[in-house]
Amino acid sequence: MQDARITLHPSQQRMQVRADGVLLADPTDTLELREPGYPPRHYFPRKDVRMDLLTVSETTTYCPFKGHAVYFSLGERRDIAWSYEEPMEEVEAIAGRVAFYLVVNK
Numbered sequence: 001m002q003d004a005r006i007t008l009h010p011s012q013q014r015m016q017v018r019a020d021g022v023l024l025a026d027p028t029d030t031l032e033l034r035e036p037g038y039p040p041r042h043y044f045p046r047k048d049v050r051m052d053l054l055t056v057s058e059t060t061t062y063c064p065f066k067g068h069a070v071y072f073s074l075g076e077r078r079d080i081a082w083s084y085e086e087p088m089e090e091v092e093a094i095a096g097r098v099a100f101y102l103v104v105n106k
Contacts (some may be wrong), residue, residue, distance in 0.1 A: 006035045006065055008093055017100045019074050024048045024081075025100070031093055035065070043097035046083075049061055049094070051098075054081060066091050 008030040017025040022044035034040050054072040059079050061069045067087045071079040081100045084091070 003026070006033060006091055008033055011042065015044070017102050019077060019102055020082060022053065022074075023050070024053065024074070024102075025098070031097060033091070033094060033099070041099045043094045043099050046096050046098055049081075050099045066094070075098065 010029045011032050012028055014028050016023060016056070022060045025044045025048055027044050029048075030042040030044050032042050034039050038092075048072060054074055057071045057073045058081050061070040061071075061082075063069065065088060067081045067084050069084050072081040072083070074080050080102055081098050083098045084094055085096060087094050
């Protein structure tokens with residue numbers, strides 16, 4: 001198995017996530033996670049995410065480099081976001097942050 005090299009890059013750029021015209025996140029301090037073979041993903045501080053609109057889904061996954069992820073849905077849109085509540089030590093900075101599959105508008 002190849003070692004995955006995950007890197008985290010703080011971003012001060014304003015990022016927004018919208019679904020069906022609803023603004024779900026609008027922070028200026030995301031962490032961009034880069035992992036070989038995957039597109040870069042921005043992890044949003046939970047305080048800047050409309051968690052009141054998201055519901056925890058039954059989906060969970062495991063990554064040997066990041067740990068266990070829980071997923072969130074928005075109404076009928078299943079599993080549009082995920083979070084590592086207790087990630088591996090190497091990426092502990094993403095703990096509790098939320099990433100989205102939706103297109104992030106800058």
